[in-house]
Amino acid sequence: MVGFMAGFAWAALAAGGVQAQEADADAGPPGTSGQLIEEPVFMGEAYVYQAGVGNPRSIVLIHGIGDDGARDFSEIIPWLARDFHVLTFDLPGFGRSSKANVLYSPANYAAFVKYVADKYARRPFILLGHSMGGVAALRYTASYPADVERLVVVDAPGVLHRLSFTSQFLAHLGMDFLPPALNLQEKFTNLVRKLLWRAERSPLDPEAVLASAQLRQTVLGADPAKIAGLALVVENLSKALPRIGADTLIIWGRDDRQAPLRTGRLLARTIPRARLVVLDKTGHVPMLESPQPFRAALAPFLRREAPPPAKPEGDRIAAGKHGDVLCERKRKAVFEGEYATLIIKSCDGALIRNARVRALRIYSSTVTIEDSEIGGGEIGLHAHSATVVMTGGAISGKVAINVLGSRLDLAGVRVTATEAAVRAQRTSSVVFSVSRIESPRTRGVVHGYYAVTPRTPL
Known part of the structure; x- marks a missing residue:
């Protein structure tokens, strides 16, 4: 069972953010000034980066899983800094920040962002999260609604229940689980579902692994990426999403194989003041893969242009x-x-x-x-x-x-x-x-x- 759970977490990792890469220990995002701070949520140190400090409105950027950390936003920070005070960071567990055997969950990341934003951001601010950072941004906005002027969510995995047929977690067990319109391979599908449903009822469930330092060490190797990936797929946002009152822009790559477009559509239908923009010929990281279309989708929203009202059913x-x-x-x-x-x-x-x-x-x-x-x-x-x-x-x-x-x-x-x-x-x-x-x-x-x-x- 331990071996299965390790595979479980690794599958979740693959759905996270930009693929983990070896980080340059001396470099933050271009055009930013960096500062190492002590933070109380994970009891470690974190690098905080700023640009456009003289601008009156703040935009806070939350990255996904991967040791590039805040550098995932390298293509858009100089552009944003023309008009905004840009605040970003290497989340604890990634980039140049401390790494430890602690619970790197969306809720804890939201608490970390709250600590940093209270110190550096001008409120209310625009909050943008990519991949796992998108899930943390959703949790933050539901928890601290007065802080967030506008919300941007980019290709966020999770949200769907982890046993959903189209869950990115299932996809990275070795098969891309897509809607049945693409004709599932039935024998393999049945086997995977039986394994997952058995795991769901097992005494060694994902929540128990995440809650125990010993199990995080034994099952996940105390790897921050695996811990964060597993915490991501078990996060339940079902009650939080309808409470989000901020104008919300959801940007999604049509060809994203880690976070299915179905998730973006679900978010757009569930968050009261949300709209979805889908970028063609784009995968999981739109700001790097399609920087011009990404900016074109984002710019009107940053100018406070309201999303169109949702159509009645x-x-x-x-x-x-x-x-x-x-x-x-x-x-x-x-x-x-x-x-x-x-x-x-x-x-x-x-x-x-x-x-x-x-x-x-x-x-x-x-x-x-x-x-x-x-x-x-x-x-x-x-x-x-x-x-x-x-x-x-x-x-x-x-x-x-x-x-x-x-x-x-x-x-x-x-x-x-x-x-x-x-x-x-x-x-x-x-x-x-x-x-x-x-x-x-x-x-x-x-x-x-x-x-x-x-x-x-x-």
């Missing part, structure tokens, strides 16, 4: 009424608009988006659902031997979801039922990420894995 429904439709033995079929009944049989890679479907029936198929409303009658979604990934939208009904031997991955989905949110006629699995259930048996925010049996409906 109903406004996302595409035009067109289709009545009753059957899809049988087709690949990559796409469904938009309104349907009375939509039956999908043996159709791999089906995509339902911007749709309203009163009764959705899925048999032996892999289906992705985006920004759609399902249900309104007796049973909203019926899934039999199916794999379903849904992001955004809602499912409703007397029984919202009825499953037989199926696997569901729901992120940012509202499930409303008068009798049962999820009922299983044969044991099925459901992973919820930052979702909400309203039913006689379950109420409130849900973020976790559930094995649903005929005796244990939700």
